[in-house]
Amino acid sequence: xxxxxxxxxxxxxxxxxxxxxxxxxxxxxxxxxxxxxxxxxxxxxxxxxxxxxxxxxxxxxxxxxxxxxxxxxxxxxxxxxxxxxxxxxxxxxxxxxxxxxxxxxxxxxxxxxxxxxxxxxxxxxxxxxxxxxxxxxxxxxxxxxxxxxxxxxxxxxxxxxxxxxxxxxxxxxxxxxxxxxxxxxxxxxxxxxxxxxxxxxxxxxxxxxxxxxxxxxxxxxxxxxxxxxxxxxxxxxxxxxxxxxxxxxxxxxxxxxxxxxxxxxxxxxxxxxxxxxxxxxxxxxxxxxxxxxxxxxxxxxxxxxxxxxxxxxxxxxxxxxxxxxxxxxxxxxxxxxxxxxxxxxxxxxxxx
Amino acid sequence: xxxxxxxxxxxxxxxxxxxxxxxxxxxxxxxxxxxxxxxxxxxxxxxxxxxxxxxxxxxxxxxxxxxxxxxxxxxxxxxxxxxxxxxxxxxxxxxxxxxxxxxxxxxxxxxxxxxxxxxxxxxxxxxxxxxxxxxxxxxxxxxxxxxxxxxxxxxxxxxxxxxxxxxxxxxxxxxxxxxxxxxxxxxxxxxxxxxxxxxxxxxxxxxxxxxxxxxxxxxxxxxxxxxxxxxxxxxxxxxxxxxxxxxxxxxxxxxxxxxxxxxxxxxxxxxxxxxxxxxxxxxxxxxxxxxxxxxxxxxxxxxxxxxxxxxxxxxxxxxxxxxxxxxxxxxxxxxxxxxxxxxxxxxxxxxxxxxxxxxxxxxxxxxxxx
Numbered sequence: 020x021x022x023x024x025x026x027x028x029x030x031x032x033x034x035x036x037x038x039x040x041x042x043x044x045x046x047x048x049x050x051x052x053x054x055x056x057x058x059x060x061x062x063x064x065x066x067x068x069x070x071x072x073x074x075x076x077x078x079x080x081x082x083x084x085x086x087x088x089x090x091x092x093x094x095x096x097x098x099x100x101x102x103x104x105x106x107x108x109x110x111x112x113x114x115x116x117x118x119x120x121x122x123x124x125x126x127x128x129x130x131x132x133x134x135x136x137x138x139x140x141x142x143x144x145x146x147x148x149x150x151x152x153x154x155x156x157x158x159x160x161x162x163x164x165x166x167x168x169x170x171x172x173x174x175x176x177x178x179x180x181x182x183x184x185x186x187x188x189x190x191x192x193x194x195x196x197x198x199x200x201x202x203x204x205x206x207x208x209x210x211x212x213x214x215x216x217x218x219x220x221x222x223x224x225x226x227x228x229x230x231x232x233x234x235x236x237x238x239x240x241x242x243x244x245x246x247x248x249x250x251x252x253x254x255x256x257x258x259x260x261x262x263x264x265x266x267x268x269x270x271x272x273x274x275x276x277x278x279x280x281x282x283x284x285x286x287x288x289x290x291x292x293x294x295x296x297x298x299x300x301x302x303x304x305x306x307x308x309x310x311x312x313x314x315x316x317x318x319x320x321x322x323x324x325x326x327x328x329x330x331x332x333x334x335x336x337x338x339x340x341x342x343x344x345x346x347x348x349x350x351x352x353x354x355x356x357x358x359x360x361x362x363x364x365x366x367x368x369x370x371x
Numbered sequence: 372x373x374x375x376x377x378x379x380x381x382x383x384x385x386x387x388x389x390x391x392x393x394x395x396x397x398x399x400x401x402x403x404x405x406x407x408x409x410x411x412x413x414x415x416x417x418x419x420x421x422x423x424x425x426x427x428x429x430x431x432x433x434x435x436x437x438x439x440x441x442x443x444x445x446x447x448x449x450x451x452x453x454x455x456x457x458x459x460x461x462x463x464x465x466x467x468x469x470x471x472x473x474x475x476x477x478x479x480x481x482x483x484x485x486x487x488x489x490x491x492x493x494x495x496x497x498x499x500x501x502x503x504x505x506x507x508x509x510x511x512x513x514x515x516x517x518x519x520x521x522x523x524x525x526x527x528x529x530x531x532x533x534x535x536x537x538x539x540x541x542x543x544x545x546x547x548x549x550x551x552x553x554x555x556x557x558x559x560x561x562x563x564x565x566x567x568x569x570x571x572x573x574x575x576x577x578x579x580x581x582x583x584x585x586x587x588x589x590x591x592x593x594x595x596x597x598x599x600x601x602x603x604x605x606x607x608x609x610x611x612x613x614x615x616x617x618x619x620x621x622x623x624x625x626x627x628x629x630x631x632x633x634x635x636x637x638x639x640x641x642x643x644x645x646x647x648x649x650x651x652x653x654x655x656x657x658x659x660x661x662x663x664x665x666x667x668x669x670x671x672x673x674x675x676x677x678x679x680x681x682x683x684x685x686x687x688x689x690x691x692x693x694x695x696x697x698x699x700x701x702x703x704x705x706x707x708x709x710x711x712x713x714x715x716x717x718x719x720x721x722x723x724x725x726x727x728x729x730x731x732x733x734x735x736x737x738x739x740x741x
Contacts, residue, residue, distance in 0.1 A: 081535015116513030116521030118721035171728040235731040283731040286740040
């Protein structure tokens with residue numbers, strides 16, 4: 020099975036070959052490196068930009084205004100904060116400008132903790148991003164979704180932000196990308212650039228197929244009626260693992276929803292599950308003041324207060340200045356498996 | 372020295388019929404130093420300047436009468452912007468010029484053919500405002516048909532977008548260029564440097580006309596109190612970007628400076644920087660009172676003196692141009708007063724373009740996901 024970063028690379032290849040992507044660019048995105056996480060190796064439209072995040076966003080906007088289809092990368096979302104006003108304008112230009120211009124750009128940014136990244140390679144961005152009206156924001160938690168969400172991001176004529184969970188970039192999925200070879204070693208040989216001199220290296224792309232994960236379509240990755248657990252990105256597989264352990268240990272079965280889309284999000288899926296379970300927990304690692312998960316919590320309370328059996332709750336990252344390098348800091352800053360198990364168990368077992 | 376060509380790229384040159392009909396004007400010219408322009412073109416430029424000023428002054432009145440709220444615009448920049456707009460290669464898509472304007476470029480839009488009523492509609496916040504549906508401040512234009520990228524209040528960000536449109540134009544071929552305009556104060560933002568860096572990547576130099584309309588002010592802060600550089604165009608030297616400083620209050624000199632700059636960008640497919648010294652005749656905006664400034668040169672008065680001295684206009688004709696412009700804005704503002712305003716149902720409109728892959732918003736935004 021492909022890793023998540025290989026899936027992104029294959030999606031970008033599909034995008035530039037069949038979906039009109041004209042430019043894939045950012046810092047170290049082009050050869051020889053092909054991205055600090057290797058997401059852009061071997062792509063024919065990939066190029067290196069100056070070290071200038073505002074220039075990256077502005078140029079992507081200009082390319083999109085002029086009819087191109089850019090995929091821009093901010094190397095880590097931690098370095099996207101100085102582009103916030105440009106992101107706002109990318110999101111509001113259509114509304115402010117009476118609908119004159121579409122802006123079909125994709126911005127991909129590795130996001131979140133899990134690579135021992137210290138203060139500036141561990142930020143989360145989805146709560147900030149959720150305030151950027153006019154954007155669409157997605158966050159995959161497995162390679163196949165990354166492929167399908169990236170293709171949807173490319174064909175959508177609006178600005179779409181693809182947040183890539185850093186901790187999962189090297190993780191393999193359990194489903195193949197359509198067209199991906201059966202042999203993982205063969206895939207690596209075909210599309211991973213060799214370490215060292217790669218001046219004469221050329222990728223051999225598999226015969227990939229079109230596969231879309233529609234925007235705002237959540238995935239129900241575990242099913243049960245003990246409680247509803249909503250997550251995405253790095254914490255999603257941890258929630259699924261926690262649900263599996265609680266099923267083994269306590270016979271409790273959970274609805275675990277991979278939201279996949281931050282905005283728009285799949286409210287129907289959340290509502291349906293909450294109506295079934297009456298118990299609600301949202302888990303993510305962004306800081307708790309103020310967190311996108313709180314918005315979901317607010318809607319659950321506003322719209323389903325009398326359908327709830329116990330108080331709904333969140334498990335979020337702590338409101339602290341950063342994630343420290345010593346793993347004591349990271350483990351005690353953002354949700355880890357034991358805390359997730361505890362939180363899921365608590366929401367399922369509180370007496371109604 | 373042979374006189375320079377005057378109109379080879381004048382795509383938007385719309386000479387008034389009455390000017391064409393005056394045989395006596397045919398051979399007359401207006402000169403500044405070694406530069407000259409034919410009399411009929413000068414009359415056309417004068418008309419654009421006066422009409423734009425009348426529109427802006429009406430908008431200022433609207434900001435004080437309650438017909439509008441905030442006003443910001445370009446009185447004092449009409450000379451430069453008129454000749455800029457007249458030489459734009461106007462159209463849609465990369466074969467034509469892309470325009471990354473700021474909020475003092477009204478005369479360029481009028482020169483390109485924008486009806487005055489459209490500026491007044493934006494000031495009046497009508498549903499018929501074609502630039503923003505009554506959402507944005509005046510002077511914040513947007514026009515896909517003419518490649519006018521939506522103007523934002525955020526200072527200088529347009530300089531980060533210019534390399535993107537220019538990159539597509541360079542690949543497209545032809546002579547379309549990107550024109551980016553801003554003030555002198557905004558050049559302190561890093562986005563100005565972004566434009567210099569991104570337009571001169573080796574092997575990827577871009578056809579961008581980088582314009583700085585230098586009015587010497589950033590709201591209440593004088594340029595000389597916060598800037599040490601003598602000429603802004605000198606910043607281009609480190610990047611090999613040629614440039615020129617022109618008296619932006621003189622339409623004859625400005626016409627030729629713009630033409631030279633555009634010719635360079637169109638033919639060399641590389642950036643060029645043009646700094647135009649201009650006036651700011653009503654202060655920063657309505658927030659500073661929008662009162663007439665008396666101690667800065669008025670490009671319209673200066674041009675009229677020149678036209679009078681050349682015998683191309685007499686005072687009676689000047690008065691008629693002003694009266695006609697006044698009548699035009701009177702009629703426009705009367706019409707705007709009766710036009711529909713936005714309704715609550717308009718709040719979501721134009722947030723999203725239709726999408727085949729969006730389950731919740733296949734057409735446009737409709738409120739929170741349901």
